């Protein structure tokens with residue numbers, strides 16, 4: 176499970192900022208615990224249990240569960256209430272279609288709009304994934320790399336639309352047993368962006384997303 180630092184007395188005050196950051200931190204912890212499989216598909220998440228497990232009151236627990244549902248991680252089942260969602264092959268394909276289109280756009284724009292800091296951060300994420308000692312650390316670095324691609328586009332609307340999509344993609348991509356297989360693609364994409372070659376960055380991103388889709392589907396549903 177992800178570690179959520181104990182809630183300090185200030186956090187339970189009525190201060191709005193504290194309450195928002197508490198819900199946000201709880202959302203991050205819950206999302207991470209779904210992504211890493213602590214709560215598998217079909218697992219029932221009850222407001223009271225969440226409040227007890229993470230040491231928060233019912234209101235932030237309710238808010239975090241609703242936010243996680245809005246991000247597509249949970250679904251309502253008639254007889255069971257709110258559960259971790261299950262994926263069909265078609266669901267996965269639809270998600271990857273959208274990811275492929277938007278990420279190609281992000282990479283094209285990143286090649287035009289990236290700063291030196293963006294390029295440095297992207298390269299650092301690729302190196303961190305290469306140097307990672309276990310699969311979780313490599314997956315984390317890869318997830319960061321994909322977030323940074325959107326950051327480097329400097330397209331705020333794209334960032335808002337892609338945030339929940341990327342979280343869901345990362346959840347699924349974590350089923351891939353060897354996260355290092357994407358290293359070559361990531362190196363190529365970052366260098367195309369650094370060189371300001373939007374066309375190349377866009378086509379590399381599209382190919383990468385396609386390879387990623389096949390590997391993920393294979394990991395989730397077997398070779399087809």
Ligand SMILES: [Zn+2]
Nearest residue numbers: 317357361383
């Ligand atoms: Zn990737």
